[in-house]
């Protein structure tokens with residue numbers, strides 16, 4: 001057995017990123033010979049506004065062995081079946097990006113080619129009617145999927161809306177119970193090794209020193225280790241994702257508990273609405289070139305479901321990523337690694353994917369450069385893929401009514417995204433690559449939702465007689481609708497299985 005194993009890990013930051021990292025590493029490493037310390041400063045605080053997630057979060061919770069109903073109760077969570085987009089492609093137009101798949105593959109041909117064929121023949125059934133998650137979302141219904149792939153209920157997919165602060169607190173208990181040591185202190189200095197520039201130790205505000213072999217930077221936007229100490233550099237994506245500020249405010253719940261996030265395009269950005277059990281999270285993500293902070297806050301406050309529960313909080317950011325996520329003996333996770341606006345709820349997912357990859361490519365004290373190289377390659381691919389997906393929402397707009405939207409409609413876009421759009425337009429094919437987060441149904445939802453139509457469908461979809469395809473799709477649509485209607489209401493499901501206590 002190598003005696004070169006990592007013995008000490010120091011995590012800086014106790015936000016969602018810090019505690020997700022501590023929880024997973026404490027589970028994977030089982031903390032026999034390795035010590036994990038997490039340093040967080042209550043004086044600095046956390047961002048704490050990440051509230052909407054995507055389905056892979058369930059895998060993360062399962063890896064931790066967390067009981068889902070207990071997690072929901074502890075974090076005031078609700079279920080999320082997708083995201084509704086209002087006014088994105090055009091004013092007055094709404095579409096849904098549901099989780100899970102559309103329809104089923106018929107004769108080896110992706111479902112949407114059959115749907116396109118019927119549409120060209122005059123059938124106006126929206127794509128959403130062939131998604132169980134989409135149908136259930138708009139009926140306000142929820143139940144958990146089954147595993148048997150022969151049943152339509154297996155096509156449902158879900159994630160959560162939760163209180164990110166409560167989630168971090170929940171994982172803190174989890175990690176501390178598994179031996180993670182928490183230091184409530186501020187890091188005031190980062191000591192580098194003269195010979196190779198690796199991090200040697202952190203100096204805390206009580207004069208103590210924390211030495212470690214591996215340092216994980218979860219210090220938020222400031223990137224205390226990865227940027228301030230190691231000067232890694234940042235790739236700025238503002239020209240593709242121009243929003244650079246947000247104002248967030250919670251309000252009282254009103255009406256039914258909707259099982260989806262809503263994103264409404266506004267004059268200089270977009271507003272999120274995220275229903276939790278005890279409140280609704282709201283925010284306006286905007287571009288400071290086109291609106292003032294005061295006007296953004298006024299727009300947000302004028303568009304809430306219920307009474308305001310706290311003062312609006314303003315946040316600033318620069319969309320982009322660190323040039324390296326793993327530099328020397330430091331790995332950046334969470335906001336310290338980069339940021340893309342929460343339009344598709346991908347930030348918490350990026351923490352998950354980073355820490356899972358780190359666990360898989362876990363170094364020893366020799367820090368073989370190929371480990372860092374591979375980790376960086378995978379993370380860069382993941383970030384760029386998500387960047388393209390989010391940019392699609394902005395560039396595929398027909399709006400010219402406001403300067404932001406006119407800019408987005410005509411802005412240059414990444415070549416990789418231009419290729420995907422061109423391919424879809426020419427043949428209805430969705431380009432997606434190995435291990436991508438967003439796959440065919442996700443891209444399809446945005447392409448069609450924002451009126452990017454292919455010039456033709458796959459000719460193989462024309463082989464079955466038209467009437468047979470029509471019958472098959474009608475049967476499917478009816479089955480989906482009936483299955484969704486038979487589910488309990490979203491609120492009813494929560495009340496029966498996982499209602500949280502009052503706060």
Ligand SMILES: Cc1cc2nc3c(=O)[nH]c(=O)nc-3n(C[C@H](O)[C@H](O)[C@H](O)COP(=O)(O)OP(=O)(O)OC[C@H]3O[C@@H](n4cnc5c(N)ncnc54)[C@H](O)[C@@H]3O)c2cc1C
Pocket residue numbers: 012013014015016017018039040041042043044045046047048049050051052053164185186187188218219220221222224246247248283315317333334335336342345346347348349
């Ligand atoms: C407007 C907005 C909306 C968002 N919405 C979503 C969403 O819906 N879904 C989603 O997935 N994500 C969302 N995110 C992203 C999400 O908030 C973050 O990914 C998540 O909260 C992780 O943050 P973090 O832990 O990296 O950083 P932070 O929450 O900023 O935590 C940083 C930690 O570092 C500590 N720290 C910093 N400096 C020091 C120091 N010198 N010494 C000691 N400790 C220090 C702080 O005390 C704190 O504990 C959103 C982000 C923004 C800005």
